[in-house]
Amino acid sequence: MAYLSPxxxxxxxxxxxxxxxxxxxxxxxxxxxxxxxxxxxYRRYRLRVARFAARLTxxxxxxxxxxxDTMVVVWQKAGxxxxxxxxxxxxxxxxxxxxLKRLRESSRRTRAEVELPLExxxxxxxxxxxxxxxxxxxxxIRQALLRLSPKHRAVIELTFFEELSYREIAxxxxxxxxxxxxxxxxxxxxxxxxxxxGASFTPSRRLSxxx
Amino acid sequence: xxxDTASPRTPSHESCLELLPWYLNQTLDAxxxxxVETHLEDCSACRDExxxxxxxxxxxxxxxxxxxxxxFNEVLARAASSRIRAFRASPLVRWLVVGQxxxxxxxxxxxxxxxxTTRPGSYQTLSNAGNVEPSDAVLRVVFDERATDLDVRALxxxxxxxxxxxxxxxxxxxxxxxxxxxxxxxxTKLLERLRGDPLVRFxxxxxxxxxxxxxx
Numbered sequence: 001m002a003y004l005s006p007x008x009x010x011x012x013x014x015x016x017x018x019x020x021x022x023x024x025x026x027x028x029x030x031x032x033x034x035x036x037x038x039x040x041x042y043r044r045y046r047l048r049v050a051r052f053a054a055r056l057t058x059x060x061x062x063x064x065x066x067x068x069d070t071m072v073v074v075w076q077k078a079g080x081x082x083x084x085x086x087x088x089x090x091x092x093x094x095x096x097x098x099x100l101k102r103l104r105e106s107s108r109r110t111r112a113e114v115e116l117p118l119e120x121x122x123x124x125x126x127x128x129x130x131x132x133x134x135x136x137x138x139x140x141i142r143q144a145l146l147r148l149s150p151k152h153r154a155v156i157e158l159t160f161f162e163e164l165s166y167r168e169i170a171x172x173x174x175x176x177x178x179x180x181x182x183x184x185x186x187x188x189x190x191x192x193x194x195x196x197x198g199a200s201f202t203p204s205r206r207l208s209x210x211x
Numbered sequence: 212x213x214x215d216t217a218s219p220r221t222p223s224h225e226s227c228l229e230l231l232p233w234y235l236n237q238t239l240d241a242x243x244x245x246x247v248e249t250h251l252e253d254c255s256a257c258r259d260e261x262x263x264x265x266x267x268x269x270x271x272x273x274x275x276x277x278x279x280x281x282x283f284n285e286v287l288a289r290a291a292s293s294r295i296r297a298f299r300a301s302p303l304v305r306w307l308v309v310g311q312x313x314x315x316x317x318x319x320x321x322x323x324x325x326x327x328t329t330r331p332g333s334y335q336t337l338s339n340a341g342n343v344e345p346s347d348a349v350l351r352v353v354f355d356e357r358a359t360d361l362d363v364r365a366l367x368x369x370x371x372x373x374x375x376x377x378x379x380x381x382x383x384x385x386x387x388x389x390x391x392x393x394x395x396x397x398x399t400k401l402l403e404r405l406r407g408d409p410l411v412r413f414x415x416x417x418x419x420x421x422x423x424x425x426x427x
Contacts, residue, residue: 035287038287038290039283039287042283042286043283046279046281047276047279048276050276050277050279051274051276051277054276054277055274060277063277063279064279064280064282067279067282068282068285068286068289071286071290072286072289072290075287075290075291076290137266137270138266138269138270138273141266141267141270142270142274145270145271156267156271157271159232159233159236160232160235160236160267160268160271160272161271161272161274163236163237163238164236164238165233165236165238165239166230166232166233166238168238181229181230184229184232185228185229188232188260188263188264188267191263191267192263195263195266
């Protein structure tokens with residue numbers, strides 16, 4: 001995925017060691033206060049964390065705060081990363097907790113409802129009819145996803161975009177495996193209903209109360 | 212619909228159904244994957260579910276990340292200052308500082324005892340702890356022990372300051388400001404700037420340069 005690559009402007013400044021060393025070695029360097037290693041992690045994960053946070057909350061100011069706060073925590077807690085999980089799992093777990101915290105704060109402050117646009121990618125080679133049908137179906141799914149709680153959206157995103165196992169997702173969101181499966185099951189049931197009904201949802205059917 | 216033919220060897224329809232998202236993203240372990248594949252051969256409902264999940268997967272993947280500004284320098288500044296604060300705030304450091312302060316106080320008491328007894332009223336402060344301060348010095352500063360030479364130099368350059376004396380026995384440096392007069396208002400601003408910097412443990416105006424009162 002293109003956005004996972006470091007920024008081109010940064011590429012030439014990274015030393016060969018920063019490009020090739022394992023992520024665990026990079027984190028060890030960050031724990032020792034190595035700014036170059038920290039910058040390498042920032043470049044690798046900035047957009048990935050932004051995307052994940054944007055799926056949980058679509059307030060642009062929260063997304064940027066989450067990215068920055070997550071990276072500050074990475075710097076502070078790098079010494080505690082033992083490599084038992086993947087670096088991505090650890091960082092997304094930090095981002096998840098910060099996002100939920102920000103959402104709780106923002107619901108108290110009632111932020112202005114400015115939402116990030118979520119532009120779908122399209123292929124030039126698509127036939128117009130197929131493109132229309134696919135885009136309608138995606139739009140319905142997009143609307144249905146918006147009605148899910150952030151915790152349910154997190155499970156969907158971590159499964160289908162980050163391609164994590166349910167065990168890894170349980171680490172990220174800090175809950176038992178069965179809770180991950182339950183959240184996914186309810187989200188799927190909700191999405192199936194949307195597609196079958198072809199109708200819009202009422203906010204009262206939001207899945208925020210499901211564990 | 213699948214006749215839910217669970218047996219001791221094969222998992223139930225429900226357990227296969229809930230594993231389908233991770234069957235699709237290929238993260239199941241070998242035994243789970245085999246069980247799901249076996250089940251899918253006989254269950255049209257689960258095969259339909261796979262089609263729905265593929266649509267969901269492509270919808271999720273079709274979303275671009277939001278545009279985010281590159282704020283690395285800002286993040287680094289926050290991260291660096293937070294680590295110094297965390298270091299200062301850690302219980303171990305607090306105990307070490309308290310212990311060190313007690314040891315220094317004891318040592319000073321022993322060393323100064325004859326002088327103090329022969330010269331009543333003589334005691335060490337930041338201002339008279341061993342240095343004659345030039346008349347153009349306006350500020351007195353104690354830097355954090357973790358501040359490097361480079362940190363200190365950068366900080367001094369940012370406020371056009373030069374060290375004119377120090378460190379005295381209390382670790383305080385006397386600073387003067389180069390190239391501009393320093394009135395009370397300017398001194399207040401400089402003190403605020405220094406006191407807000409994590410590399411500075413202590414900052415005060417020199418004698419004759421009144422320390423500003425905090426505003427309401």
